[in-house]
Amino acid sequence: MRSHLKALLCIVLPFTAASYGIAEDLDKAPPSFAHLGRKAVFADFSHVGLSLSFDALNGKARARAVIEFEVREAGMPVFDMIPSAESVTLDGVAVDRSAVSAVKDPDKQSTVRVLSVDVVPNQKHTLEMVYDLSGKVTFSQGTVSAGFFMSDLSDREYWEQYAPTNFEFDQYAQTMSVEISGTDKRHEIFANGEVEELAMNKWQVSYPSYYSTSSFYFHLVKQGRFNVSRSTYQGLAAEIPLTVYSISQSNVSTGMQRLKEYMAELEGTYGAFAHPSFTAYITDSGGGMEYCGATVTSLWALGHETTHSWFARGVMPANGNAGWIDEAIASWRDDNYPRSNGPSRSPRMLGGFSPYKRFTTQDAYSYGADLISDFDSMVARSSDSGMKGVLRDMFATFKRQTITVQMFQGHMEQALGTSLQAFFDKYIYGRTNSGMVESRNAGWDVNWSHHPRPFTQEELLKIR
Ligand SMILES: [Zn+2]
Structure with a gap:
């Protein structure tokens, strides 16, 4: 009986766990879309193995990535990587590198990579790519400087700059092996993964499985520079x-x-x-x-x-539409938690953009922070701890997970015991009686002396 049950569990459990894994991440993915008369489908990564080789003598950086992923519906897998692959292998079979093309999403909000090979759903696939990364690295007199820095205020500035990755909905583990040749100068790595030094200028970095494309931190420099x-x-x-x-x-x-x-x-x-x-x-x-x-x-x-x-990398946004939540919270905290007298401002769009938009709207900082003040005054009518208490609950419930705006709405409705659909429609999704409010992608009114502005490309080059 006992061994029979155990055998049964062994058969059932792995399948169930895998199914849940797909359900959680891909439920928050943008919709699949038509491409070349076929279907492009978002993938669920489970692991990426990245090997980086830095040749300090010749100033070259090479990368090899092995991605393990599944899809839920048959179709051509979608992922992203800005560098062009020099060689591509799918499930052990060589694929022409022209099969990985850069494609605009249906709303023309972003660019993704589509592998024009149909894959079977609900089973593990392995995609392997080799590419050059020399342009992302500074080589100088036997030293290597590689700061894989990111930004969330413009398109395609997450991990896709350096390696194959997915949209923010996808949480997956990543293991990196790093090796420098052609120099006798010792280097060091600063990272938010576990760094194991295997030999001089040779490491293994392991990142936790709850990380997504906006999570990874990697900075390789000559030892003693800092x-x-x-x-x-x-x-x-x-x-x-x-x-x-x-x-x-x-x-x-x-x-x-x-x-x-x-x-x-x-x-x-x-x-x-x-x-x-x-x-x-x-x-x-x-x-x-x-x-x-x-x-x-x-x-x-x-x-x-x-x-x-x-908030942002503890409770994590599942997409660009959810990116405003954490900037609003962090700015409300910077402002020392003001409490408003209720909303009295013209509506703007914070989280009602295309599901393919990947970055945060500038309105998150000031307008978003004002909304958190509004929520604080609403919550304060029935709770002494106000919005801070609601956010404390939200952190306990969703830490190391991704959230959508709808999940945030659900959390606020539970806290207030009432529907907030009209409020969210007006002040967050940008839906009004006269139609959608205009999005403000271009017009910034952020006071950057008060809120941290993004680094410029020139600054990032200097500090890497
Ligand atoms: Zn911020």
Whole structure:
């Protein structure tokens, strides 16, 4: 009986687990679409194995990626990678590299890669690609500098700049092997994964399986280029390793001291830190960008970017439409949690864009933060802890998971015990009686002296 049951479980369980895995991620994917008279379908990655080889002598960087994925409906798999593949293999069979084409989505919001080979649903496939990455790396006198930095305020600026990846709905594990040849200078890696040094200039980096395309942090530099401080913070749930590094020693000292203060503040307000460690690269100027348990930021924006390890990279957006939520929350916190007297502003679109749009609207910062103040005044009628308490619950429920705007709406409706459909239609989805409100992709009214602006390409080149 017992062994019979065990045998039965062995047969049933793997299938069930795999089915649930697909359901969770792909339920939040954009719709499949017609391409070349056939169907392009979004994929669910389970693992990417990335091998990076840096040749310091000849100034070349080569990459080999092995992606394990499934699809739910038969069709041509969609993924993204900006570099062009030099060779492509699907399930062990060579495919002409022209089979991986760059395609506009049906709403012309973004560009994706479609592999023009139909694959069978609900079984594991392996896609292997080799490509050149030399343009993303600075080589100088036997040293290698590779900062795989990202942005969420314009299209195609996540991990697809450096490696094959998916849209933000997809959470998957990634393992990276990194090797530098042609130099006797020792290098080091700052990353938000587990870094294992195998030999001099040879490492393995393992990222957790809840990460998505906007999560990964990787910075490879010559050892000694930066001042580094390592410490630990005794968190509510675990001892958290902290790393702060910068060209400037005063940035490092002040950064580490403030980081500990922010950790205490944010754990106190929202609950225990969700990631294995925290790494901060402090720059002298510029804005900031968040990763899971990591940031590149100037000192003044460190609090904002640390908040994003709770909202943005703790509770994670499943798509571009959900990107405003965390900027609104982090900005509301920066403003010291003001409470409004109710909404009295003209509606704008925050989260009603095309499902193919991948980045956050600029209106998230000021207009979005005002909406969180509105929610705070609504919640405060029945709860002393106000919106902070609702966000604390949201973090406990959804940490290390992705959320859509509809899931946020559901969470707010549960907290308030009433439908918020009309409110969301008007102030978030941009639906009014006279039709859709205009989206404001171009017209920025963000005060960048108050909110961290994105780094420019020139700045990113300088700091990598
Ligand atoms: Zn932000």
